[in-house]
Amino acid sequence: MSLPVPVPTRRAWKVWQRNRDSFFKTYLVNFLPPFIEPVLYLLALGYGLGMFVGEIDGIPYVSFVAPALLAISMMNSSFFECTYSSFVRMYYQKVYDAMVATPLSIEDVIAGELLWGATRSLIYTTAMLVVLAAFGVVALPSSLLVIPFSFLAGLLFSSIAMCFTAISPSIDTLNYPAFLFITPMFLFSGTFFPLSVLPQPIQFFALAFLPLAHVVAVTRSLTLASISPPVFLSSLAWIGVVCAVLFFVSIHLMKKRLVV
Amino acid sequence: MQEIQADGGMETAESGRQTPIIEAQNLVKDYRSLRAVNTISFSVMPGELFGFLGPNGAGKTTTMRMIQCVSPPTAGDLSVFGMDVRRHPAEIKRWLGVVPQETNLDPDFSCRENLLVHARYFDIPPDEARARADRLLDFMQLLEKADVPIGDLSGGMKRRLILARALINDPRLLVLDEPTIGLDPQARHLMWEKLKALQSRGNTILLTTHYLEEAERLCDRLVIMDAGRILVEGRPSEIVRSYAGEEIVESESTPQVLACLREMGCRFEVYGDMVQAFSDRPREVARRILETCNPGRVFVRRGTLEDVFLRLTGRDLRE
Numbered sequence: 001m002s003l004p005v006p007v008p009t010r011r012a013w014k015v016w017q018r019n020r021d022s023f024f025k026t027y028l029v030n031f032l033p034p035f036i037e038p039v040l041y042l043l044a045l046g047y048g049l050g051m052f053v054g055e056i057d058g059i060p061y062v063s064f065v066a067p068a069l070l071a072i073s074m075m076n077s078s079f080f081e082c083t084y085s086s087f088v089r090m091y092y093q094k095v096y097d098a099m100v101a102t103p104l105s106i107e108d109v110i111a112g113e114l115l116w117g118a119t120r121s122l123i124y125t126t127a128m129l130v131v132l133a134a135f136g137v138v139a140l141p142s143s144l145l146v147i148p149f150s151f152l153a154g155l156l157f158s159s160i161a162m163c164f165t166a167i168s169p170s171i172d173t174l175n176y177p178a179f180l181f182i183t184p185m186f187l188f189s190g191t192f193f194p195l196s197v198l199p200q201p202i203q204f205f206a207l208a209f210l211p212l213a214h215v216v217a218v219t220r221s222l223t224l225a226s227i228s229p230p231v232f233l234s235s236l237a238w239i240g241v242v243c244a245v246l247f248f249v250s251i252h253l254m255k256k257r258l259v260v
Numbered sequence: 261m262q263e264i265q266a267d268g269g270m271e272t273a274e275s276g277r278q279t280p281i282i283e284a285q286n287l288v289k290d291y292r293s294l295r296a297v298n299t300i301s302f303s304v305m306p307g308e309l310f311g312f313l314g315p316n317g318a319g320k321t322t323t324m325r326m327i328q329c330v331s332p333p334t335a336g337d338l339s340v341f342g343m344d345v346r347r348h349p350a351e352i353k354r355w356l357g358v359v360p361q362e363t364n365l366d367p368d369f370s371c372r373e374n375l376l377v378h379a380r381y382f383d384i385p386p387d388e389a390r391a392r393a394d395r396l397l398d399f400m401q402l403l404e405k406a407d408v409p410i411g412d413l414s415g416g417m418k419r420r421l422i423l424a425r426a427l428i429n430d431p432r433l434l435v436l437d438e439p440t441i442g443l444d445p446q447a448r449h450l451m452w453e454k455l456k457a458l459q460s461r462g463n464t465i466l467l468t469t470h471y472l473e474e475a476e477r478l479c480d481r482l483v484i485m486d487a488g489r490i491l492v493e494g495r496p497s498e499i500v501r502s503y504a505g506e507e508i509v510e511s512e513s514t515p516q517v518l519a520c521l522r523e524m525g526c527r528f529e530v531y532g533d534m535v536q537a538f539s540d541r542p543r544e545v546a547r548r549i550l551e552t553c554n555p556g557r558v559f560v561r562r563g564t565l566e567d568v569f570l571r572l573t574g575r576d577l578r579e
Contacts (some may be wrong), residue, residue: 022366093367094362098425101353103350103381176513
């Protein structure tokens with residue numbers, strides 16, 4: 001019980017299955033947005049704004065923005081699942097209480113939630129990729145690697161989200177990370193313009209602390225089929241390490257909150 | 261991720277009727293500076309219906325949570341089915357059915373789906389889960405509500421569904437935290453009937469309740485807790501006999517009546533404008549009050565658990 005690192009078991013998948021079942025019960029609500037949203041962004045930014053921007057680093061603006069849309073979707077789908085939705089399940093619906101009355105431990109429950117957050121990222125990214133491929137703005141087949149990558153990126157954002165959920169006194173205080181962390185990340189991670197146009201200190205800050213910057217870098221390498229190994233591998237490593245650490249930190253924090 | 265292996269702890273529960281299902285020794289639970297459970301010891305034998313009574317904040321729910329392996333004890337020993345709650349939570353919970361105080365059904369699913377999702381947490385195969393779910397819905401008279409979403413159920417139906425859910429893993433021990441709270445008399449009687457039926461099938465049942473009549477009616481043995489301690493333990497009838505007497509004399513508390521009681525050497529308690537007197541010969545006391553002390557009214561009634569409860573825990577309101 002007093003292990004320094006919280007150890008979930010494969011019972012975590014039972015929690016994942018519960019969330020999957022719940023998700024597919026309302027699949028229309030869940031599936032329509034990821035198809036419509038990228039089309040809107042693509043039309044407004046890629047083609048609308050792209051008319052004036054033209055090209056960035058020799059790449060048509062629409063192809064520059066497409067991977068950012070995928071990365072943002074990975075972030076939003078997993079982050080909001082493991083903040084607001086998890087908080088509702090934990091605090092209002094008492095779903096966790098019912099789960100830990102079975103052989104599941106709290107570690108299993110939280111690990112299952114994180115795995116589900118990652119899966120949501122994968123589902124939405126895959127749906128979106130189909131749309132973007134139809135518009136011909138992502139390179140194939142290298143873009144297919146975005147699908148497994150979206151699970152890793154989703155796990156990262158889920159773990160970050162779960163840390164906030166664990167320390168948030170109420171559902172309203174989750175607005176802080178949503179507006180003060182997610183929104184700046186949405187804008188300043190090399191999403192709609194390259195990081196290189198920003199002042200050097202901000203570039204360093206973004207690469208050190210903004211997970212989305214790395215997720216965008218990896219995704220863009222894949223959708224443009226132009227991988228520069230140092231950038232690609234260092235971003236992938238950053239994501240892997242931070243994800244591994246925060247996965248366990250978030251479970252630890254949740255355990256501290258719930259096991260009293 | 262690795263599966264934690266059970267190390268055969270169930271064997272202790274299988275062998276011999278003497279082994280208690282639950283055994284607590286000097287159990288303590290602290291929440292920061294508050295001592296919620298203060299060095300209690302008790303044991304629950306197989307097949308017993310065992311009750312925990314006490315005012316709010318007495319430590320009943322905390323004790324239940326420790327037995328359910330969701331709240332680790334601060335000190336002392338607690339074993340369920342012969343296994344330590346700290347070391348074998350998953351193996352213990354495998355055989356536990358829990359009815360929590362707060363309704364925590366999964367609102368995303370229908371009645372049947374709630375049972376099926378819960379069955380999956382116990383690794384019950386889908387076909388078996390389906391059969392059990394239908395049997396339990398039938399047992400709790402919810403079969404026609406099988407496909408209704410949770411939000412459309414009445415309070416009583418929700419409590420019944422929670423009991424059905426607690427039974428999905430065929431538990432050896434049922435832990436019920438105020439199972440009949442907020443139920444109408446019909447639903448409460450149905451719940452009692454089901455609990456008795458489960459007990460007669462050999463289930464061990466642990467329950468907390470604020471309804472003393474319920475405890476008196478259902479429990480083989482019970483404890484009354486207050487401020488984290490066990491004040492009394494025993495069979496309801498024995499507890500009533502030794503703490504309140506078989507019968508209690510009640511009268512209006514006029515100065516004259518009180519003087520009479522003092523003269524007779526009777527133990528009594530005044531509350532409001534009434535006085536309760538405790539005696540080995542209640543009828544004689546009542547007759548003497550009636551004949552010589554000029555009471556407004558006087559009557560003898562059967563002693564109840566409520567008398568014991570109020571005597572032991574006082575009449576002050578608890579938060």
